[in-house]
Amino acid sequence: MLAKQIYDVVIVGSGPGGVAAAIEAKKAGADDVLIIERDTELGGILLQCIHNGFGLELLKEDLPGPGYAQHFIEEMLSLHVEVLLNTMVMDITPQRHLFLSSKEHGYVEIEARSIVLAMGCRERTRAQIRIPGYRPNGIYTAGTAQRWVNVEGYMPGKEVVILGSGDIGMIMARRLTFEGAHVERVLEIQSYLSGLSRNLVQCLQDYDIPLQLNHTIKRILGKNRVEAIEAVQVDEKWNFVPGTEEIIPCDTLLLSVGLIPENELSRKAGVKLDPITSGPYVDETFQTNVPGIFAAGNVVHVYDLVDWVSEAGFSAGKSAAKYAIALRNAEARxxxxxxxxxxxxxxxxxxxxxxxxxxxxxxxxxxxxxxxxxxxxxxxxxxxxxxxxxxxxxxxxxxxxxxxxxxxxxxxxxxxxxxxxxxxx
Amino acid sequence: MAEEVNFICTACPQGCALTVLMENGEVLGVTGNSCKKGLDYANAETSDPRRMVATTVKIRNGFHPLLPVYTERPVPKPMIPQVLAEIRKVELEAPVVMKTVVLENVLGTGINVLASRSMPAKK
The missing domain is CATH 2.60.40 (Immunoglobulin-like)
Structure with missing residues (x-):
């Protein structure tokens, strides 16, 4: 059973933002802090980001994602934050009641004096960029492929085309090359790279993987399994340039076409979202328009450095603790x-x-x-x-x-x- | 004859565009960098380019079937395929603690390969 029915601070999501919020909430004096994770272990998406480059700003150390996550998880656990794994938050009310569902505890309602939303973001899929053609096997988001290759031990395919020059796509181009696949090329509809320049160098150029700017996919060929894609050049308005079509044989297409903050719960709680970031409107304490509900990390806007996500989590956790303590003092009257x-x-x-x-x-x-x-x-x-x-x-x-x-x-x-x-x- | 070489610094996520003036394999000057790391990077990149390598190894009886690992320092770029082949031979038994050396002095580079995280045994 859960230790409490009312918590000072409840955090939804145990990625870098959530874990940082839990650490700082405890340090700022919150008594009962609960972190809720839907996966089987703490850490979020960092666990599948096995490449290096994490922690250079905050820890002055070049760590892989899982190592960065573990560093902060260990600190959080040493502060006696209560952890709930395998648990989905189904609903949050503006009065800060949370409805949870898990195999172990069933359907549970708890109350929080303050909440930190740290649900992160998810990837854009094929449906959101509307590529015509059949729906064969072999089309995945780059993050899905990353989870398979780095955590679960499956290869998505052998001949790969990647659409989109986001960081995860470029990192997966190198990763799949390491594991014996052939990455034919990376296509980018914009006239510039969408990820970090360093990833262009160390993920694509180092392994002679071509990047084609101003290019996209016109259609996908293959009925049961991807057999090829038709690449095409676009003009500055993203219209196809006739005569530039090229059939590229492949068995796998990875999409790295952007991330969207995951805010279904925020919406239910009455949190107002910015149409540009797709994340909550927040003040400098990371409080949303709903008093006592804070948000931190990729759920607010998509970061390119995890160190900055942790920093945002620290701020939100501190503010959430302050709010909870003020409320607890008011209740004590x-x-x-x-x-x-x-x-x-x-x-x-x-x-x-x-x-x-x-x-x-x-x-x-x-x-x-x-x-x-x-x-x-x-x-x-x-x-x-x-x-x-x-x-x-x-x-x-x-x-x-x-x-x-x-x-x-x-x-x-x-x-x-x-x-x-x-x-x- | 001095020549200009252009590349992007990967020392940190900022990704500065460096211009390196070279003559007979010697670096004469670097422009475009925002910090000292860029100078070091330019020197290394033109004489002995190196990269961090991160991959996975098999782990028996682990919470997951794979354990992520990484080189504690960057390894020479041309050696990356052989380094990967060496790491591939490693097979471990859970539990493993983060930063445990899973492969010592890979290919005589003096560089160890470390566990990226702790891996508990399967429950």
Whole structure:
């Protein structure tokens, strides 16, 4: 079972943004921090990014993705952040209730004083760039191929064409070459590279993989399996240039055509999204338009350096902790009033202690069953009696009243809750 | 005769376009760099180009079937195919701890190959 029903900070997603947020939330004084991950282990997409180049800014070390992830995961676990794996967040309300689903815990509702959205982003697919043709086997996003080759141990194919010069596409061109595939070329519809220049050098040029700018795919050939693609040059308005078509035989087409922040949950929580970034509008503390809901990392806008994602996570985690602590302090002003023995309910449900310092407070309640003998209506803090009132009898049809006096303030101020019991005299 | 060579610095993600003035294999001057790393890179790239190599090895009884590994320092670029072939021969048994040396002094380069992450045993 989960350790708590109410958490100070709940973080959705355990990639670099989420893990950084958890670390900083703890350091900033949040007590109960929970991180929720839908995969079988912590780390997010970094686990499949086995190439080097991570951590140069933040750790002054050239680490592969899994190593960078593990560095921060270990720090997070040493701070006693609670972890929930294999768990999908189904819904988030603007009041910061989260609905979770997992095989282990079933369907669970929890509450958070603040939330950090760190769901990252996902890849654009074929459907989003509308390539005509059949739908044969052999067309994957670059990230899917990356997961297969680097984590699960499968090769997507032998003769590869890559559409799009995003970083993951170029990195996969090199990776597939390492594993014995032949990467025929990389096509880019724009007149410039969409990823980092260093990846053009160390992923494509080092291995003589050609990059063709101003080129795209006109159609995909093959019915059951990709057999070839038809490449074509485009003009500055992305119109096909007639006569430039070229059939390139291949069995695999990888798409590296952009990333989209994953914000289905944000939308459900009432978070407003920027149509340009596809991520939430945030202030300098990474708070969204919904109070207490923060967002960090690729869910806000797509970064090219993981170090900066971690930095954004640190800021969001710190802000989320600050919000949660302020809320917890506000809640501490109140003492809950609990219906105890023979009491069905009490109104008010909670009491602002400072009110009692200035004036008497009347509590009203109904009993669960008639008691036709003299009784005490007792208000206690779990151990000590604070006040009591005698009644000759109590009946459900007749409301019972007891008054807390200003002189009770000192006792009430110490109590974490007040319980009202009705006992025979 | 001095000649100009142009390439992109890969020392960091900034990717500066370097222009290197060369004569008889000697670097006379570098322009286009934003920091000292660029100078070092230009010298290395024109005499002994090197790259970090990251790949995977088989791991028995692991949480995943593959363990990602990387060279602790950049290896000479022309050696990359042989380095990959050597690393491919490695087969490990889970559990393995991050930064464990999985292959020592690969091909006499003095460079070790390290585990990129810890890999717990299959549950």
């Amino acid at each position: 109140y003492t809950p009033l609990v219906a105890g023995k023979n009491v069905r309910y009490v109104v008010p449900h909670k009491l602002d202690k400072s009110t009692l310092e200035a004036e008497d407070v009347r509590l009203q309640m109904r009993v669960t069953r008639p008691i036709e003998q003299p009784v005490w209506v007792e208000v206690h803090d779990g151990e000590n009696l604070i006040t009591r009132k005698a009644e000759r009898y109590v009946r459900p049809g007749e409301m019972v009243t007891v008054v807390l006096k200003t002189k009770n303030y000192a006792d009430v101020a110490k109590a974490s809750k007040l319980t009202i019991d009705i006992n025979p005299r």
